Amino acid sequence: MKFMGYRRANGQIGIRNYVLVLATSVCSNQVAREIAEKVQGCTYINNTFGCCQIGSDARLTTKTVINTALNGNIGAVVVVGLGCEGTEPTYVYDEILKTGKPVKMVTIQGDGGTLGALAKGAEFAREFAQQLSLQVREECDISELILGMECGGSDTTSGLASNPTVGEASDAIVNNGGTSMLSETTEFIGAEHVVARRAITPEASDAILKLVRDCEARAMALGEDIRGGQPTPGNIEGGLTTIEEKSLGCIHKSGHAPITGVLNYADIPVNKGLYIMDSPGQDVESMTGMAAGGAHIMVFTTGRGSPTGNAIAPVIKITGNKQTYNKMPGNIDLDVSAIIDGDKSIPDMGQALLDEILLVASGKQTKAETLGHKEFCIYKTAPTF
Amino acid sequence: MKKNAVVITDKDSIAVATMDLKQGELALMFINNESHEVRLKNDVAFGHKLAIRSISAGEHVIKYGESIGLATQAIQAGEWVHVHNVESERGRGDQHA
Numbered sequence: 001m002k003f004m005g006y007r008r009a010n011g012q013i014g015i016r017n018y019v020l021v022l023a024t025s026v027c028s029n030q031v032a033r034e035i036a037e038k039v040q041g042c043t044y045i046n047n048t049f050g051c052c053q054i055g056s057d058a059r060l061t062t063k064t065v066i067n068t069a070l071n072g073n074i075g076a077v078v079v080v081g082l083g084c085e086g087t088e089p090t091y092v093y094d095e096i097l098k099t100g101k102p103v104k105m106v107t108i109q110g111d112g113g114t115l116g117a118l119a120k121g122a123e124f125a126r127e128f129a130q131q132l133s134l135q136v137r138e139e140c141d142i143s144e145l146i147l148g149m150e151c152g153g154s155d156t157t158s159g160l161a162s163n164p165t166v167g168e169a170s171d172a173i174v175n176n177g178g179t180s181m182l183s184e185t186t187e188f189i190g191a192e193h194v195v196a197r198r199a200i201t202p203e204a205s206d207a208i209l210k211l212v213r214d215c216e217a218r219a220m221a222l223g224e225d226i227r228g229g230q231p232t233p234g235n236i237e238g239g240l241t242t243i244e245e246k247s248l249g250c251i252h253k254s255g256h257a258p259i260t261g262v263l264n265y266a267d268i269p270v271n272k273g274l275y276i277m278d279s280p281g282q283d284v285e286s287m288t289g290m291a292a293g294g295a296h297i298m299v300f301t302t303g304r305g306s307p308t309g310n311a312i313a314p315v316i317k318i319t320g321n322k323q324t325y326n327k328m329p330g331n332i333d334l335d336v337s338a339i340i341d342g343d344k345s346i347p348d349m350g351q352a353l354l355d356e357i358l359l360v361a362s363g364k365q366t367k368a369e370t371l372g373h374k375e376f377c378i379y380k381t382a383p384t385f
Numbered sequence: 386m387k388k389n390a391v392v393i394t395d396k397d398s399i400a401v402a403t404m405d406l407k408q409g410e411l412a413l414m415f416i417n418n419e420s421h422e423v424r425l426k427n428d429v430a431f432g433h434k435l436a437i438r439s440i441s442a443g444e445h446v447i448k449y450g451e452s453i454g455l456a457t458q459a460i461q462a463g464e465w466v467h468v469h470n471v472e473s474e475r476g477r478g479d480q481h482a
Contacts, residue, residue, distance in 0.1 A: 155432050156401050156432040156433070156434075157432060159449070160391060160393070160401060189475045189476055190451075190452070190453070190473075190474075190475050191451070194451065216475060216476055219476045219478060220476060220477070220478040221478065222478050223478045223479065224478045224479055225473075225476070225477055225478065225479040225480075226473070226475070226476025226477070226478070227468075227472075227473055227476075230476065236467075236468055238432050239401070239430070239431075239432035239433040239434065239467070241434070241446075241453060241454060241466070241467050241468050241471050241473075242453050242454040242471065242472070242473035242475075243473055243475055243476055244451070244452060244453045244454055244473060244474070244475055245448060245453035245454070248448065248449040248451050248453065249449070303432070321432070323431075340391075340403050341403070342387075342388065
């Protein structure tokens with residue numbers, strides 16, 4: 001299975017060809033966004049952190065910022081820093097430069113304040129955008145593609161129809177040598193034994209069980225019932241009773257392929273195959289982690305309806321709830337409710353989704369892209385100090 | 386007759402309604418390709434669950450062939466199954482604080 005993507009000098013492929021205007025902290029977030037909005041062909045991330053963080057939490061933000069820039073959908077990067085933040089602009093710049101990706105840097109303190117940094121950053125972005133516009137799409141194989149799988153605003157149709165549909169598409173990608181990522185550790189609680197059975201090594205199986213144990217312990221430490229947070233009030237209204245039920249539906253997104261390994265949040269997989277990424281169940285933080293992990297494209301199932309996109313990777317929305325599709329046709333790309341009605345099989349809809357993945361990988365805009373949805377939020381593991 | 390509920394595995398003690406169903410109606414489903422029917426004791430909305438056999442208080446409620454929680458009271462076949470009669474066993478910091 002082939003699609004038309006962009007080949008990078010460092011051997012990566014991409015399905016989009018963005019200049020990323022990369023804020024290293026909350027203090028440079030607005031300037032970075034204004035540059036990206038000024039220059040055609042840019043994208044930006046909403047980075048509301050990057051300073052006054054400590055230890056593993058600080059390292060997680062810095063890693064996420066850098067790895068986002070390394071995603072194959074990014075053709076060039078303009079780092080925009082304040083100049084004195086914890087996620088140091090010079091460090092971010094150097095780490096990107098090492099990979100051979102074209103990168104420039106401006107700082108607000110070093111380049112004449114807001115207006116100076118805007119002008120210099122916009123000129124860098126403009127030059128990169130013009131260079132990238134010369135690049136043509138070339139044939140790529142599905143084995144080079146990295147899929148991220150997400151579910152949000154779930155109801156019982158998610159577990160019955162849309163998640164198994166994603167599982168079919170994920171299996172097709174993995175069985176053809178590609179890579180797929182399942183995240184949202186919270187949504188393995190009660191289903192971890194089912195997922196762990198599919199790990200290819202005892203180490204990977206233990207790692208899956210440990211991720212879930214640690215996640216549940218963090219929730220328990222708050223001394224509250226996880227219900228209300230998970231499942232959400234909307235999940236419950238949609239018929240989901242417990243986190244166990246939600247999880248058992250969620251894991252259908254990963255199909256039946258063996259699980260190669262476990263990734264920490266925002267880590268880039270070293271091999272191909274199906275991976276589990278440790279992330280919260282919150283959709284935007286979860287997809288941010290997978291985009292930083294290199295996912296070129298996301299498939300997002302929703303029962304209740306969700307508008308969420310991503311700043312780096314196109315997001316294909318699918319629902320198994322006919323009413324939701326009819327209420328939000330401008331947000332949802334694929335309606336698989338025919339499975340619930342018994343008119344189509346899960347493999348039929350899996351093939352339809354795979355066809356859509358290849359079209360979007362070749363340049364078709366998703367509904368979230370056409371509406372400019374660029375959600376992005378970095379997972380925090382400690383308070384800001 | 387067209388089915389209006391889904392049972393995922395033959396171990397399951399519940400079905401999921403695939404349309405809004407009313408008390409007194411028959412829920413119609415397949416279990417292992419065999420037709421099965423349950424008379425509803427409550428209204429069950431689209432996407433919500435109904436018991437397809439009696440479930441004792443404290444028994445695991447089974448969907449996808451796995452436990453989705455414990456019944457907090459005895460549940461009869463045809464009853465609506467949700468947060469009022471099932472509770473989670475996981476992430477219960479409220480019980481361990």
